[in-house]
Amino acid sequence: MSLIEVRNVSKQFGGLAALTDVSFVLNKGEILGLIGPNGAGKTTMFNVINGFYPPTKGDVLLKGEKVSNLKPHVLCKLGVARTFQVVKPLQRMSTLDNVIASAFIRTKSKAQAEEISMEVLKFTNLYEDRMFISKGLPLGKRKRLEIARALATKPEIILLDESFAGLNPTEINEQIEIVNKIRTDKGITILIIEHHMRVIMSISDRIVVLSYGQKIAEGTPLEIGRNPVVIEAYLGEAHNA
């Protein structure tokens, strides 16, 4: 069953086409990877799905309903949570308060919000850091805090934007474990943007490849790894660089 369907979405900023006629489907229970060279439009795709920008053309459907023009906070209530590539912790709040603030979306009582948050913090191995001001956390933990906050909104779908970038190998393994647990323990569907090839190949069920705002390939990690168009897109980038 498709949870999110992106149907012929285009997004233009002034004269610049960030996305051109992109379509794909996110099925319930899967981990879908979204990859592509720098500037391929991955984060723009997230911003469109998540409601920060309305698409110029095309639609985003959530369980068959059009949600293209809804605001991010409405989508969050409908069960779509996200993390940011450039982490956006609520700087002067403690780690716990960060999570509580997002847990309030499903409850009015502070006790309940705190309960949800404690559970999420344990789940993401941040429990020990709960009283620290989030600004002072190291990057790896701030990335996990992004995930913890998203989880506290009790989503059905979670959009992870480069949750592995800038982490060291130990942290990456820890993060992979958490992402896998999100699916297995919580049954949450995941759409993930990642540059780290080893990670994306090992955790995704399927992968969609964007290049210059267009979808150039879709398939299992194995198929994508062999796809000449994808290799060309990445090598092309390497050549230019």
Next chain:
Amino acid sequence: MAQLELFLQTLISGFLLGGLYALIALGMALIMGVMRVINLAHGDFMMIAMYIAYWLFTFFGIDPYVSVFIAAPAMFLFGLGIQKYLLTPVMKVDSILPHNQVILTVGLAMVFSNLATVFFTGDYRSTPVSYASSAWYLTDFWKNSPVELSLSMPWTLSFIIAVMITIALWIFLTKTDTGKSIRATSQDLDAALLMGVNVNWVRMVTFGIGLVLVAVAGCLFLPIYYLYPALGKQFTNIGFVIAVIGGMGSTDGAIIGGLILGIFESMTATYIGMGWAPAGRFSIFVAALVFLPGGVASILRKRRLGK
């Protein structure tokens, strides 16, 4: 016919006023673009420049138009100092409140306007220049003109100088390296930093130039306006109203916004009443917020992209 004459006369004086307003707003827009700071002491800087010109006139008989060459450099140096010793250090301070640079300019405004009252009293002053009441008449040039219009000599002179300064600014911003750095910083701070622009220096120069513009405007206003310490607040209001009409930080928008506001105020004063001119100013401000949140600049931008 009298009606038409009145209307045209109002339109022309509004246009002249707008030219001077544009000069004030330009300085504000430059500062806003580069520093993302609304300078709420802008009018008070103008007031200081006006007092400089006023005392130069009173003691040395220097014409306000000549004082431009004294007041403007003085304000430039003053601007460099304020940016260097007050605004830049505050940028690094970590505080809960956003906009603390803006609040700092509010503090400056309080100090300046109050000190001016203490030292110069709240009296209304003006410079009795010899040409104050001379004017040009349309019938002097065109004998059979169906309408009679007059142009006050100092107003025209001030307007022409304002236009010249604006052109000079435009040349500076487009042709010189410093000017290009200023535009680069205002478009994309991070990119400018990466390109090796000395952003702190650019900020200082920008603040200095912002004050030069407002100082010039002050000297140009002196022969045609009264001077009193609380005048700063009024012109700060005018500056930020134009900034919103024109689009925050847009220099083109500031010029157009200045002309719009000048004409609009002149119309309100003629057709509704002098006391309501500030109210008119703010109603156009609210209208801009509601109907054109990006200001005139957002229309200009769309044009340019061909949409």
Next chain:
Amino acid sequence: MKKFLPLIVFALLCIVPFFGLSTYVMHILILVLIWSVIGMGWNILGGYTGQVSFGHAAFFGMGAYAAGLLYQHLGISAWWGLPVCVLILTALSLIVGYICLRLRGAYFALATLALGEICRVAAENLVDFTKGNMGIMLRERTWVDKTWYFYIILLIAAGTYILIKMVMESKLGYYFVAIREDQDAAESLGINTTFYKTISLCISGVLTGIAGAYYMNYMGYIDPSTVFPLSEVSIATVVVVMVGGAATYWGPIVGAVIMVFLAEEIRSIPFIGAAHQTIFGIILILIIMFLPNGIVGDFRKLIKPLSRAKRECHHEFN
């Protein structure tokens, strides 16, 4: 101890009228409490929600005029202004919120600055309705003695303190702070930022308006230049909160105590008295540069050099 501090302060203030203080001292205390209420009101919006307002005189003046005009036109007691201004200021806040809270950045600060001026100009020019610069005067005061006035504003201040504490420890408070810290993050965490900013503005506006309505009753006279001025009310509010400490419970109160006493002291000094705005301006600038979170917010930073000095003294003695 810390938990009971508000109670102790409240209890102490309750018995103050029994000390037989002079009318002047009572007047100063009442002013401190009025400014605490305005400061706490501003703090909800500016300190906690991060939407700095330069136009709280609009809310203060609207409250004052609501009370004054009820008395003037309907002939009923100006105390009715307290409940009525809640309605009026909610309406005003909704309008202001709709116009400028959708926009980000400095628009809100500018719009509020303009709002204060719009209100002043309107009050000056709508002579038939507001009596313009003549102002509104209550022909008879409710009490000659200040005791009851003191208790009423004390109750208002205590109520405001409790309300803010309750709000800030609930969902609303978390949402306000989340919006201040990062609007994009808040939005994607399911927070309707425009809506909650408007709520914050409503609470802030109503509290400030109540202080205004009280001011009308207490002073017995208002005119546009006393209740709608930019520097004496709008900016003074920012100074009070900045000095005390934005986004702290006690900041506005501490700020009010300091600024009211300072204002009275400075005004009474000959020659320098005229320059009190300069002194406030300099205080504001110094606070921004060196104590950006105010006396309460940067308390640790303040006492650090002190305690270091103490420790050094200690060393010498040993």
